[in-house]
Every structure is written in structure tokens, then in C-alpha cells.
Amino acid sequence: MMLRWLTLLSVCLLFCVAVSAQQKTSLFKKATRWLETENDSNYIEEHTKDITFRIFGSRKYNNYDIVDNGIVDGSITDNGLVNSKNSKEVLYRPNTPFNVGVGVNYRFIAVNIAFNLPAINKNTGEYGKTKMLDLQTHIYTRKLVVDFYGQIYEGYYIANTRRLINSFGSNAGSNNVEMIRPDAKNVNLGLNVQYVFNAKRFSYRAAYLQNDYQKRSAGSFLVGGEVFGVRMKGDSGLIPSYIQKTGFFNGENFYRTRIFSGAANAGYAHTFVYKQHWFTTLSISGSLGVNYTVMNRINQVDLKKAGIQLNNNIRISLGYNSSRYFAGIHYVYLTTRSQSPVPDTYQTVGAGNFRISLARRFTLKKQLF
Numbered sequence: 001m002m003l004r005w006l007t008l009l010s011v012c013l014l015f016c017v018a019v020s021a022q023q024k025t026s027l028f029k030k031a032t033r034w035l036e037t038e039n040d041s042n043y044i045e046e047h048t049k050d051i052t053f054r055i056f057g058s059r060k061y062n063n064y065d066i067v068d069n070g071i072v073d074g075s076i077t078d079n080g081l082v083n084s085k086n087s088k089e090v091l092y093r094p095n096t097p098f099n100v101g102v103g104v105n106y107r108f109i110a111v112n113i114a115f116n117l118p119a120i121n122k123n124t125g126e127y128g129k130t131k132m133l134d135l136q137t138h139i140y141t142r143k144l145v146v147d148f149y150g151q152i153y154e155g156y157y158i159a160n161t162r163r164l165i166n167s168f169g170s171n172a173g174s175n176n177v178e179m180i181r182p183d184a185k186n187v188n189l190g191l192n193v194q195y196v197f198n199a200k201r202f203s204y205r206a207a208y209l210q211n212d213y214q215k216r217s218a219g220s221f222l223v224g225g226e227v228f229g230v231r232m233k234g235d236s237g238l239i240p241s242y243i244q245k246t247g248f249f250n251g252e253n254f255y256r257t258r259i260f261s262g263a264a265n266a267g268y269a270h271t272f273v274y275k276q277h278w279f280t281t282l283s284i285s286g287s288l289g290v291n292y293t294v295m296n297r298i299n300q301v302d303l304k305k306a307g308i309q310l311n312n313n314i315r316i317s318l319g320y321n322s323s324r325y326f327a328g329i330h331y332v333y334l335t336t337r338s339q340s341p342v343p344d345t346y347q348t349v350g351a352g353n354f355r356i357s358l359a360r361r362f363t364l365k366k367q368l369f
Helices: 002-035 161-172 204-208
Strands: 044-046 051-072 085-094 099-106 109-116 131-134 137-140 144-158 180-196 212-214 218-233 256-274 278-296 303-321 325-339 345-362
Touching (some): 051 325, 137 204, 180 325, 180 345, 204 212, 204 256, 204 303, 204 325, 218 278, 218 325, 256 325, 256 345, 278 325
Antiparallel strands (some): 051 085, 051 345, 137 144, 144 180, 180 218, 256 278, 278 303, 303 325
């Protein structure tokens, strides 16, 4: 008798779970229906059910800049006036390789594998070595663009060392200055989501995934939001010692900075098509939001302050596209500009990817799934 009751109870529970799952699936479909769209075939030729093979070369980026807009030259002009404030900056750059790889697309699945070929990347050591884990991912659906940044970079060089020495003159000291910073480490985590209004006639996928073919010119407005968390640190001050006493960054120095930001964005993207096959896709968006920054100083109180966040995102792609073949270059670059606790200063973090792609699409007689 007990076994029968347990069996009946189990059947009832399974029935309830099935009904609940069906209701949730139905609710999910209703909630995501606004993401569905039907392409205008006069503008977009879909190839997501084809298998797309590609070979590519790419270089990823992660840059960090310290900018001071409050530096006063101090020199006297011909009319006797003191020169106005100038912008000075310290530019940290990683020494990243140019990778070569292969990839494949089918439906919603995309797989890319890239390799660092020593024959292409001959590192002489002039700019030091960079260790990196870059999980940067760009997802292009019909109506949404999702950019995920998961980056860990260790080992930078200061790209404008010579210019800094020339700008600050004798105060910069000897030529034996800190240029390579193997101790500098950056962690950058972020998410950017944008909605594409004219998905029926404009396709990001054509330029960046190669599983669409855009035959006529069209564009779309974009709107979305983004959140970022950044940490940059070194074993010593991130502002080089040879300019620390010149008044740069108000004489302050810090060995670690942490930035947390959120912003809303808006922009526009357009694909220009020439003779049905040659294309140029241009996209730009700007963001406005707030950030909270903490700067850690050695043996001093931390600097903390909320400030204005200004970001921008640029995408450029150009090349040749048809029903079967694709050849093109793509460039995606995000810049986050965060106001710092020191007056007239800010920090920027740049992340992006440059890629060259050659692709071929193959029509399947029978779908894999």
C-alpha cells in the first residue's frame, strides 16, 4: 500500500514539474519574443544554417593611461603671458602577440582557436614580456550585441617614455628611466549590452561573424548599458619617479587603483555596400555614467571619490562579402574614461581586438541539428 502511494505521489510530482516547466518555457518565450525578428531578404541573406570555416589573424588589446589636464607649462610666451594648462599622460601598453588561427560557425555555435607563432612574433625584449589571459568575447545576435571583457594582463611598458622626458626636460633625470614594468598587472572585467533597432535590414553578424551576407546599405540606432570593474597595480608607484616631483598628478602617486563604473550608452551603426559585395561597417557609441575610484598610496591614506564616467565604443569592418566567400578586417575598441580623486585628472582603460579574416560557407544537404 505504501509503495502505491509513493508511486502515485511521484507521478503527481512529475506531472506538476512538467506543467511548471511548460509554463516557464511559455513565459520565457513570451518574455524574449521582442528579441525575435525576420530579416528583410532584400537586405540580408542569412547563412546561419551553413557551416562557415575561417582562417584569421588577430591581436587583442588592454591599455591603461594616467592623464593630467592640469599641468602648467610655466614658460612665458612672446606677449608676456604664461602658457595655459596642457594635458600630460603616462601610457601603459602590453607587448601582445599577433595570433593566427582557424574557426567555424554553425547556427548559434562559434569556435575559434588561435596560436602564437614565434616566426611572426619575434620578441627582442625591448618592450619586455606580457603574460595574458584574455577571454574577451563579442556576441552578435539579431537584436542584441553583447561584449564581455575578462582580461588579466601582467607586464607592461610605458609607450611615451621619450616624449615624457622631452616634455619635462631636466626634471626627468637621466636616460636610465623606468620604461619596462614587468610588475604592472591589470584585471579588467566588464559587460556591455546594446539593442539594435533596425535588425531587419542591418546585420552586425555579416561583418563580424560571417554568417550573414548584407546586400544593400542600411543602418541602425543603438541603445544599452555597461558595467566595469578595473584593478591596476604595481610593486611601486604607477607614476614614474622621474616625473613624480614635476607636479604631474598634483604630486600624488599610487601603486594600485580600483575602479567600479556603470553607464548608459547610445550610438549608431551603418553598413555601406558598394556593388552588392564590397562593404564598410562603421559603428560608434558613447556612454555617460558614474564611477567610484580607490587609489592606494604607500604609507598614506587612500584616495577615494565618485566621479563622472565617459566611455566610447568603436567598431570598424571593411572587405568583400558574398553568398559563399568573405574577406575582411575588423576592429573593435572600447575606451573607459574614469574621473579620478585628484582634480583635473582621469584614468582610461582600453580593450579591443583587431582581426583579419578569410571565410568560406558550405551548404549542408542535411542539418546537423
